[in-house]
Amino acid sequence: MTSQPNAPLSSLSPDDLAAFRAAKQEEYAALQARGLKLDLTRGKPSSAQLDLSDALLSLPSTTKDRSGTDVRNYxxxxxxxxxxxxxxxxxxxxxxxxxxxxxxxxxxxxxxxxxxxxxxxxxxxxxxxxxxxxxxxxxxxxxxxxxxxxxxxxxxxxxxxxxxxxxxxxxxxxxxxxxxxxxxxxxxxxxxxxxxxxxxxxxxxxxxxxxxxxxxxxxxxxxxxxxxxxxxxxxxxxxxxxxxxxxxxxxxxxxxxxxxxxxxxxxxxxxxxxxxxxxxxxxxxxxxxxxxxxxxxxxxxxxxxxxPDGVRAHMRKHREIIAPKFDAVDAALTSALEGLDVAQWTRPTGGYFVNLDVLDGTASRVVALASQAGIALTPAGASYPLGQDPRDRNIRLAPTFPVLAEVETAMAGVATCVALAAAERLQASRGTSEDS
Structure with a gap:
């Protein structure tokens, strides 16, 4: 390819776009061959996060609240x-x-x-x-x-x-x-x-x-x-x-x-x-x-x-577990997609999700490609009423539940799917334009 890897995909010549797509298809075939089984579908706490609260299992230490009322009763x-x-x-x-x-x-x-x-x-x-x-x-x-x-x-x-x-x-x-x-x-x-x-x-x-x-x-x-x-x-x-x-x-x-x-x-x-x-x-x-x-x-x-300070301290422990996972999402997407002009994603300072907007008309394809490679994502458009995203571009990423290494693997795979779907779309649109 004569163009730089981070050039906007839409700016590539037909030959360079075809070469880019072929390279991504090779990456995708290798991804499928790994036999992954990873799940980023729901924003659930990980086992490590749940472990933070295991002391609850031995509480309460009494049966009465501070007023002396028996909490076991109506x-x-x-x-x-x-x-x-x-x-x-x-x-x-x-x-x-x-x-x-x-x-x-x-x-x-x-x-x-x-x-x-x-x-x-x-x-x-x-x-x-x-x-x-x-x-x-x-x-x-x-x-x-x-x-x-x-x-x-x-x-x-x-x-x-x-x-x-x-x-x-x-x-x-x-x-x-x-x-x-x-x-x-x-x-x-x-x-x-x-x-x-x-x-x-x-x-x-x-x-x-x-x-x-x-x-x-x-x-x-x-x-x-x-x-x-x-x-x-x-x-x-x-x-x-x-x-x-x-x-x-x-x-x-x-x-x-x-x-x-x-x-x-x-x-x-x-x-x-x-x-x-x-x-x-x-x-x-x-x-x-x-x-x-x-x-x-x-x-x-x-x-x-x-x-309340006890809650705040507890949430800092959660942050130590999940913040690296959000960093991993950003790192994977940035490494593979920055400059291609085929995706935008949020870098949240809190919460449980990353919002990923891909090239219009490709979100469903990205989710399908990921699924066929063993990476389960939330259905495209799930963040819209009745699951109907009019631009078919929105995907919700939920990185909290898997362990960090799985997030890194899954997001590298997702990035490959985003790039491949975009290349397919751009090639198809150019073919339609040339035919007309």
């Missing part, structure tokens, strides 16, 4: 006070705004949505199910489980771009200002899934104060990664509840968080924080489904962490 619907205090400080909210529940914040989100559908919430004129239509604003790329939850209820999803400082505020404002059927929106404000974006104070203030046609418009503020820093420069989450209250819309945000990626993914604790009216409304309906959460698990976590 009651305490809003959760153990000691645990609520820890998360109130971590989430920049007041203790009396917090409810602690079971192991899944997704369950809390689902419960809130179901209750809004069946009953309406504070400020609602009627149950949402009785509205002519319901629509939600969905920043993209975003969290697939948020979208699948809406799809399960037949709620229409309206997409807006997720920028580096949060959702496109002007696009959101245009959707919510005059249409009362737009009842809510999702946002992962800190280290967003999958882009790693952090919602700025300015964007948060705009979202929580902008006029909406629906009087009961809700922002599902999913702070899933608020404590999941990858560097010492730790982003601070916007104080959504205070911002909303100050702007005259105290009931707009409902905040969620959990320890699913902090302690045990299947046996952690979840958190909801909301205005007094929203909290009372939530507990009223929760009381029909529960007589109290797992307070033994609550007490176990209180003893394990001890304080």
């Amino acid at each position: 009651g305490g619907l809003e959760g153990l006070a000691e645990l609520r205090e820890i998360f109130a400080e971590l989430l920049w909210v007041e203790v009396d705004q917090v409810v602690c529940g079971g192991n899944s914040s997704l369950t809390m989100m689902h419960q809130v949505l179901v209750d809004l559908l069946l009953h309406g919430g504070p400020g609602s004129e009627r149950p949402w199910k009785d509205e002519p239509s319901i629509r939600f604003v969905c920043p993209v790329p975003g969290y697939d489980r948020h979208f699948s939850m809406l799809a399960d209820f037949g709620i229409e999803m309206l997409t807006v771009d997720m920028n580096e400082d949060g959702p496109d505020v002007d696009a959101v404002a245009a959707l919510v200002r005059d249409d009362p059927s737009v009842k809510g929106m999702w946002i992962v404000p800190t280290y967003a899934n999958p882009s790693g974006a952090v919602c700025s104070q300015e964007v948060a203030a705009a979202l929580l104060s902008m006029p909406t046609a629906a009087p009961d418009f809700r922002v599902f503020w999913d702070n899933a990664y608020a404590f999941h820093h990858l560097t010492e420069d730790e982003a601070k989450s916007a104080d959504a509840l205070s911002i909303a209250a100050a702007s005259g819309h105290p009931d707009r945000p409902i905040m969620f968080a959990s320890t699913s990626k902090i302690t045990f993914a299947g046996a952690g604790v979840s958190v909801l924080a909301a205005s007094a009216a929203n909290k009372a409304w939530y507990l009223k309906h929760l009381a029909m489904a529960s007589i109290g959460p797992d307070k033994i698990n609550h007490l176990r976590h209180v003893e394990f962490f001890g304080s």
Whole structure:
């Protein structure tokens, strides 16, 4: 090849592009021959991360909370006070705004949505199910489980771009200002899934104060990664509840968080924080489904962490394990793809994912190539409602679960797949252009 390896692929001559593709096909054949079986599909904690919390298995050391109440019994619907205090400080909210529940914040989100559908919430004129239509604003790329939850209820999803400082505020404002059927929106404000974006104070203030046609418009503020820093420069989450209250819309945000990626993914604790009216409304309906959460698990976590600083110290241990994996993703992609102008990827400072945008029309092909080489990736477009990425370019990378060596191997393979798919696409487009 006469062109430099890092020249934009689209600038190569037909002969050089053909030679590049042939070289990548050789690399890919060698990759297939290795018989790999690697999985980067879900953002799960690794075994090493789970091991950090094994002391939980011998806790709690007592059966009573600090008030002397036996945690083995019924009651305490809003959760153990000691645990609520820890998360109130971590989430920049007041203790009396917090409810602690079971192991899944997704369950809390689902419960809130179901209750809004069946009953309406504070400020609602009627149950949402009785509205002519319901629509939600969905920043993209975003969290697939948020979208699948809406799809399960037949709620229409309206997409807006997720920028580096949060959702496109002007696009959101245009959707919510005059249409009362737009009842809510999702946002992962800190280290967003999958882009790693952090919602700025300015964007948060705009979202929580902008006029909406629906009087009961809700922002599902999913702070899933608020404590999941990858560097010492730790982003601070916007104080959504205070911002909303100050702007005259105290009931707009409902905040969620959990320890699913902090302690045990299947046996952690979840958190909801909301205005007094929203909290009372939530507990009223929760009381029909529960007589109290797992307070033994609550007490176990209180003893394990001890304080908010205990959580922070624990998360630094997580960072030591997973930050090198994110560095490995960047190193592999940079080494193989930088300068080719066929891919862009994020370098997040927190969270669990790397967002990879490849050449338009090639994401599905990249995922298929990787699969045929024994590397499982999240389906292309999974970060869009109904899995439909109109540009077929987005892939969510999840490097936390495999060991570091596997991440390095997998990402080198992914980079080969990205380059090969791009070369195929460019050759095909040139052939079409020449034929026409």
